[in-house]
Every structure is written in C-alpha cells, then in structure tokens.
Amino acid sequence: MFEFLKSKKQNPRRTVVVALHGFGRRRTDEFLPLKNFLAEKKIELILPELFNPRNPQDVDPQKWIQRAEEVVDELSAQNADVILIGFSMGGVIAAHLAAVKPVKKLILLAPAFNYINVGNAADLITGWFSSPNKKEQPDQYPPLPADFTSVFMNVVDLLKQDAVLVDCPVMILHGTEDETIAVSSSRKIYKKIPAAQKGLILLEGVGHAILDDPVYASMALHTIAAFIDGQIHF
Template sequence: MKLFNFKKEPQTVIVCIHGFGQRQQDEFIPLVNYFNKYEVITPELYDIHDPRDDEWVDWVHRAEHVLDEAASQGKRIILIGFSMGGVLASYCASKANVDKLVLIAPAFEYVNLPNATGFVTSLFEKKDDTPSSYPELPPNFTITFANLVNNCKPAIEDIHIPTLIIHGSDDDVILHTSSKKFIKKIPTEEKSLITIEGVKHRVLDHPIGGKIALENIRLFMNNKIVVKNQ
C-alpha cells in the first residue's frame, strides 16, 4: 500500500500593529470583523493610562514579542500596520519571520509643521466635537512617537517580502505622497501601492474605502492580485 505524506499548511495569523492615538486596537475593529475566520492579534503598544510608559523601544518590543510567539509556533504571519504602526510593522518585517506585509496610511512622513508640544498628538486624535470615550494621550508620548518613527523607518530599505501599501488620497494627517515616496525605498519587486480616492487617514472607518481596503488585503493575502513594482 502506497503512503502519501501530505504536508500540513501552516496556520495563518494576522498581527495588527495600531497607530498613535487614543483608540489603539479599536482602529482594527472593521478588520477583525471582516477576517473573523482567522486568528487576529492586536497587541497594545503602550499603556495610555501611564505617562511613564514613554520608551519607544518598549513599544517596539511589545510588537516583536507577539511576532516571536507566532513564529515559534510555526504560523504564517500576515503583518498589518496602521499609521505609526505601519512604520513599526516595516521595522519588524525586516527582522521577523513575516510572510506578507500590509501598511495602511503608514506615518513615514507625519507632519510638515514644527513639532510643538501636543501638536502631533492633536493630529491623531478625534477632530470633531463628539465626546470621546477614550482617555487622552499623555503629552510626553508625542516625543516617543517621533523617536519610534525616526528610529524604525530606515528599516523599510531592508524589506524583502511582498508588501502592499494602502493610502487615502485625502489623508489630512499623512499625505498619500509619503507612501508614493517610501514604496520606492522597498527593495523587493513584489510591492504595490493602492490609493483609495476620497478617503482620509482612518481608511478602515470609511464606509466605502474601508471595504475596498479590506477586500484588497484579502486578495493580497491569498495571492489573487498581481503585485507589481511601483
């Protein structure tokens, strides 16, 4: 009797790295709901209630720990980063055992004005007059954010895995031209930039743009779109 040795496909896990803001993991609620058949992990990078949690390396280590755990279990890792989390995800993807990388409105170039105290923080918080149920970010976290971005963004030149960048054309926090500039720095040929028209910074929250983004992520994960050099 002939025996067949079927190789078991590794389990896919989606790791989502949140941005700099009050909502933290809640930025990914639409994604978690969309990919409800997958294991989705959204680590908390910082303790918003503790102003002393302001070391950027600690924020990085929390993301790395989750990726190391998934890799040690032999899982296929899809790494997704939003805004500041996109820069951090790029750094992690240059080092960890990541299969594919998705960057949503990555904050490689986050502001063109002087970095006054609290200025960057105000960019990433709610801009309307609706009362927020989230605590305010400690003002000193702004410097931590800037240090993380400045230290992690050079790693984009060391990414050698398939990468998809999604950015809104009307992003008023991170201009979409930033992604057009930085995708050229990624050395792999398997990369693509999708610009979603009429969408601002919080891509996944947009009723139409969010669906477009999630569908493209699904296709990218499953090798059903052709990823071309930009």
C-alpha cells in the same frame, strides 16, 4: 509514504495576521472593522497593544516596539506564517519587523514615515466616531499623555529607515486626502522598498482612517483579504 504526504496536506502551516495600531487614542479599536471582517473569513488576527494611555510613565520607545516584536517572535517560534498589517505609526513598526523578522507579507495602511499632524493622529480619529452613547463614557478613549508625542516621533525616527530592507511582498494603501500623513510619504517609501512584489494603492478622496471611510472601507477590507489569501499579486 503516501500516508505521510496525506498527513502533511491535512496539517498546513498556520497563518496569523498581526495588526499594529497607530498613535491614536483608540489603539486596537482602530482595527474593529478589520477584526470583524477577518473573523467572518476565519482568518486568525492578533492585535497587540503598543502603549498604555493610562500610564504616563510608558514613555520608552523601545518598549512600544518590543511589544510588537514579542508577538512576532512567539509566532515564529511556533512555525506560524506571519502577515503584518500596520496602520500609521504601526506601519513603521511593521516595516521594521518585516525587515528583521521572518514575515510572509506586509500590508501598510497610511504608514507614518513622514507625519504632518501628530495631533490629528491622536485625536481626530476618536472624534470622528463621537456619538451620544460614547459621550456618556468620556473615559472610553482617554487622552494620550503629553509626553507620548515625543515617543511617537522617536519610534518613527528609530525605525523608518528599515523599510529599505523589506523584501517580502508588500501592499500599501493610502488616502489622497490624508490629513495626518501626506500621501507623498507612501509614494516615496514605495520607491525605496526593494521587494520584488510590491503595490501602492491610492484611495481617491480618503483621509487617514481608511478602514472607517464610508465609501472605501469595504473595498479596502476586501483588498486586504485578497492579498492575504494570495489572490493579488504585483
């Protein structure tokens, strides 16, 4: 019996973080700071691509959602503990998945439950990181097809109501100077989420790209890791 208990202790459940990107040209590159930070802490991270900007025919909102669902379903079939992180549009999808799938924790970064500037979501973040080297590679982040804007809106409209069904622990981070998603959006959705453990952290003066903010990015990354590790409780 004791050998059995010892064996179980040596084989804890696998914990995997799945991060869902927003409606931006950089897609999973939005999470590069997070990817590097969690790699140092030996935390497994999966970054699914939700859409293909080089395929103008990729305009089915259900396909965008399905690409995230398939990752969570596969991990659940492996009995892994899934922690979801969603940025902007990815936050709405992540909340939907947390409502209908076995998710251990949910982290929302400037979730796009109510968008105010779709153009910023697609273009501003890419422009933020322009550099001489990147200008030599103009196709690194190709423009999003025009039809993708309506797909983004459809994804949000299809899923935003599911946040009221989320009962796993939730942490929301939102910048008070977000030029794309008003901070009031997160205040409203925070009140509607029924989870017993939930927290809303407002970052003073921060815009939409929280993980790239020159002042608060480090704090945000440490806060995310602490929540993942169970060091933060609400």
